[in-house]
Amino acid sequence: MPTKRLNGSEMLIEALRLEGIKVIFGYPGGAVLNVYDEIFKQNYFRHILTRHEQGAVHAADGYARASGEVGVAIITSGPGFTNAVTGIATAYTDSIPLVIISGQVPISQIGTDAFQEIDAVGISRPCTKHNFLVKNIQELPRILKEAFYIAKSGRPGPVLVDLPKDISATYGEFDYPQEVSLRTYKPTTKGNSRQIKKVVEALKIAKKPLFYIGGGAIISNASNIIQQLIEKTQIPALETLMARGIIPDNHPCLLGMVGMHGTYAANMAMYECDLLISLGARFDDRVTGKVSEFAKYAKIVHIDIDPSSIGKIIDVNFPIVGDLKNVCKDILHFIEESGGYDKNIIKEWRDLLTKYKTTHPLKYNDSSEILKPQWVISKIGEILKDKALVVTDVGQHQMWAAQFYPFNFPRQFITSGGLGTMGFGLPAGMGAKLAKENKIVINITGDGSILMNIQELMTCVEQKIPVINVILNNNYLGMVRQWQSFFYENRFSHTDLSLQPDFVKLTEAFGGKGYRIETKEEFEEALKDAIHSNIPCMLDVVIDRMEHVLPMVPGGAPLNKMILE
Amino acid sequence: MEKRRIISVTVINEHGVLSRISGLFAGRGYNIESLTVAPIPETDLSRITIVTNGDAKILEQIIKQLHKLIPVLTVTENEDFLEKEMALIKIPIEEDIASIEVLCRAYSGHVANANEKYIIVAITDKPYRITSFLKAIKRFNPKEIIRSGVVALERY
Ligand SMILES: Cc1ncc(C[n+]2csc(CCOP(=O)(O)OP(=O)(O)O)c2C)c(N)n1
Numbered sequence: 188m189p190t191k192r193l194n195g196s197e198m199l200i201e202a203l204r205l206e207g208i209k210v211i212f213g214y215p216g217g218a219v220l221n222v223y224d225e226i227f228k229q230n231y232f233r234h235i236l237t238r239h240e241q242g243a244v245h246a247a248d249g250y251a252r253a254s255g256e257v258g259v260a261i262i263t264s265g266p267g268f269t270n271a272v273t274g275i276a277t278a279y280t281d282s283i284p285l286v287i288i289s290g291q292v293p294i295s296q297i298g299t300d301a302f303q304e305i306d307a308v309g310i311s312r313p314c315t316k317h318n319f320l321v322k323n324i325q326e327l328p329r330i331l332k333e334a335f336y337i338a339k340s341g342r343p344g345p346v347l348v349d350l351p352k353d354i355s356a357t358y359g360e361f362d363y364p365q366e367v368s369l370r371t372y373k374p375t376t377k378g379n380s381r382q383i384k385k386v387v388e389a390l391k392i393a394k395k396p397l398f399y400i401g402g403g404a405i406i407s408n409a410s411n412i413i414q415q416l417i418e419k420t421q422i423p424a425l426e427t428l429m430a431r432g433i434i435p436d437n438h439p440c441l442l443g444m445v446g447m448h449g450t451y452a453a454n455m456a457m458y459e460c461d462l463l464i465s466l467g468a469r470f471d472d473r474v475t476g477k478v479s480e481f482a483k484y485a486k487i488v489h490i491d492i493d494p495s496s497i498g499k500i501i502d503v504n505f506p507i508v509g510d511l512k513n514v515c516k517d518i519l520h521f522i523e524e525s526g527g528y529d530k531n532i533i534k535e536w537r538d539l540l541t542k543y544k545t546t547h548p549l550k551y552n553d554s555s556e557i558l559k560p561q562w563v564i565s566k567i568g569e570i571l572k573d574k575a576l577v578v579t580d581v582g583q584h585q586m587w588a589a590q591f592y593p594f595n596f597p598r599q600f601i602t603s604g605g606l607g608t609m610g611f612g613l614p615a616g617m618g619a620k621l622a623k624e625n626k627i628v629i630n631i632t633g634d635g636s637i638l639m640n641i642q643e644l645m646t647c648v649e650q651k652i653p654v655i656n657v658i659l660n661n662n663y664l665g666m667v668r669q670w671q672s673f674f675y676e677n678r679f680s681h682t683d684l685s686l687q688p689d690f691v692k693l694t695e696a697f698g699g700k701g702y703r704i705e706t707k708e709e710f711e712e713a714l715k716d717a718i719h720s721n722i723p724c725m726l727d728v729v730i731d732r733m734e735h736v737l738p739m740v741p742g743g744a745p746l747n748k749m750i751l752e
Numbered sequence: 753m754e755k756r757r758i759i760s761v762t763v764i765n766e767h768g769v770l771s772r773i774s775g776l777f778a779g780r781g782y783n784i785e786s787l788t789v790a791p792i793p794e795t796d797l798s799r800i801t802i803v804t805n806g807d808a809k810i811l812e813q814i815i816k817q818l819h820k821l822i823p824v825l826t827v828t829e830n831e832d833f834l835e836k837e838m839a840l841i842k843i844p845i846e847e848d849i850a851s852i853e854v855l856c857r858a859y860s861g862h863v864a865n866a867n868e869k870y871i872i873v874a875i876t877d878k879p880y881r882i883t884s885f886l887k888a889i890k891r892f893n894p895k896e897i898i899r900s901g902v903v904a905l906e907r908y
Binding site for chain 1 (some may be wrong): 763775812817822823
């Protein structure tokens with residue numbers, strides 16, 4: 188490609204065009220005025236003006252999670268950047284590929300405590316995969332290319348490019364690299380064959396093998412191959428919160444979600460298995476419970492693209508570094524090459540787990556007086572099934588959504604798992620809807636969480652992004668209240684949210700449609716109306732205040748010690 | 753088992769790389785006993801030598817986390833490092849210089865500077881030898897002591 192003379196802002200636009208970016212999210216300010224001027228002039232991509240920088244980053248994040256592509260957000264220096272930090276950290280803990288462009292004060296003013304100067308590279312260092320401060324216009328094309336490459340390769344993550352204002356106006360030669368080759372960064376994508384063969388040997392003789400599927404399976408687009416592996420072997424599988432949707436909901440081998448609010452069958456399987464095969468999971472403390480008791484009868488296989496995940500929490504017998512999809516293909520290949528798999532060997536194990544599943548299903552006591560949150564989620568699932576993407580905020584509603592929605596495909600469930608960021612749902616839902624316009628996007632939220640980024644309703648209305656928000660309204664910070672009920676003798680310190688805005692009027696004030704719902708009939712009617720109306724909606728659903736998320740493994744307890752009732 | 757460990761890291765010599773490394777140690781609660789950095793001649797790399805302590809598991813994590821940083825090229829942890837450290841000690845001129853020189857000779861050190869008020873003694877040796885030298889030199893009332901931190905090179 189012949190080089191062109193462009194200024195920094197033009198280079199950025201060109202790079203975004205060459206990367207095939209279709210939507211970006213952002214919020215302007217002094218340090219990015221030059222960039223915004225170029226955004227005004229171009230028509231390669233759509234820019235969505237959010238109403239808060241946190242919203243912009245969550246929206247880019249939701250876009251990335253729904254599409255599997257890199258999400259892009261642009262923000263200004265100082266407060267613009269600090270507002271974005273929660274969004275960046277949320278993406279970082281869930282390994283979501285983002286490129287964040289932040290404005291910075293001109294190079295000559297860096298270090299002078301200039302107006303709206305903050306050390307963005309310093310602040311974001313622990314919550315980005317990598318970050319850059321652009322100090323010279325000639326570096327900009329390479330830095331942008333590397334930013335996209337680093338964000339999406341290996342274990343993905345957010346990358347920040349901090350762009351000083353003067354650089355955004357300085358001219359230089361634009362020669363966008365075709366390829367990236369970083370001598371210090373070469374993620375391993377192919378698993379070690381000898382090690383994989385050993386895993387296959389272990390798998391063939393295990394009497395109680397178990398697949399433990401994590402968010403890495405979504406990132407690696409490994410759903411198909413994992414399903415093949417399960418078809419072939421009939422080995423039971425469980426999913427973490429981040430992996431919901433990898434295995435279709437009604438699959439006989441699926442035991443459900445594991446962990447603090449996992450199913451009885453999944454948690455017992457984890458406790459009793461003799462070979463645990465971790466497929467892109469990272470042994471988070473919300474999954475393991477008490478580490479010394481975790482899968483204590485099992486040999487452990489850990490497949491992960493990030494070597495630092497392996498052996499970090501749990502000692503591993505078979506570590507395999509590589510891209511999950513490739514490794515699963517190899518596992519399948521070696522199973523066939525070595526004469527297939529004898530399913531009879533795990534018959535007893537499967538029978539036992541099926542018994543667990545039938546004797547201890549997820550359950551709740553429905554009521555004719557008051558709506559139960561689990562009923563609400565199940566109803567949404569019944570009505571929308573595969574037509575919806577489900578986004579959540581953080582709290583009890585998130586767990587009920589994870590437990591009771593019948594997920595059937597990867598990227599159908601979008602939630603902040605690692606950081607657990609309240610306020611994620613609405614903006615992430617916005618991004619997800621833009622990525623998958625033919626899906627209905629439902630944000631399951633709480634009366635606490637929804638207020639944390641409620642301003643994004645304005646963006647939804649303005650940009651005609653019809654996210655349907657369902658508040659499971661318990662007039663509490665419910666999840667915290669649940670802990671206070673179980674472990675603090677009902678001292679509900681600062682969790683009572685009895686005083687609330689009128690969510691219907693609030694939504695209408697933004698130009699959306701609101702519904703207050705107290706009965707099953709009202710709910711069904713409102714949901715259908717909301718789907719039909721095709722504008723941003725808020726369903727304020729009054730639910731049983733004192734409902735608990737169960738089962739629950741108390742923090743620090745082993746997985747087989749669940750509170751069931 | 754908690755143990756003293758030496759990790760040698762080569763990095764691309766770019767803006768902010770040291771803060772990435774020190775920030776990683778600080779943020780994850782790993783100890784730094786000493787840290788030295790200098791460019792490797794005729795390259796765009798720097799070599800960082802870190803002395804830390806921790807058990808095998810922590811050490812493994814430190815190494816993996818260091819590897820994960822984009823500008824890090826290699827991370828070496830080796831039982832067989834040749835280690836050297838330097839110390840400078842400022843001592844009032846009134847002290848018994850003859851005895852100080854004898855002590856210095858025992859530790860292959862020397863008087864590197866002298867003026868009307870102080871002498872400065874320089875010594876280069878293994879870290880534990882420096883520690884015992886510093887113990888011995890105490891009775892000459894050192895005014896200031898400065899250690900350089902460890903540099904280390906694999907023997908093979
Ligand atoms: C930004 C942020 N602040 C605080 C918390 C701690 N927290 C976790 S769940 C929760 C309660 C959420 O309440 P609500 O949104 O009403 O959902 P519910 O649990 O009632 O379904 C809180 C405060 C958090 N996860 N994120």
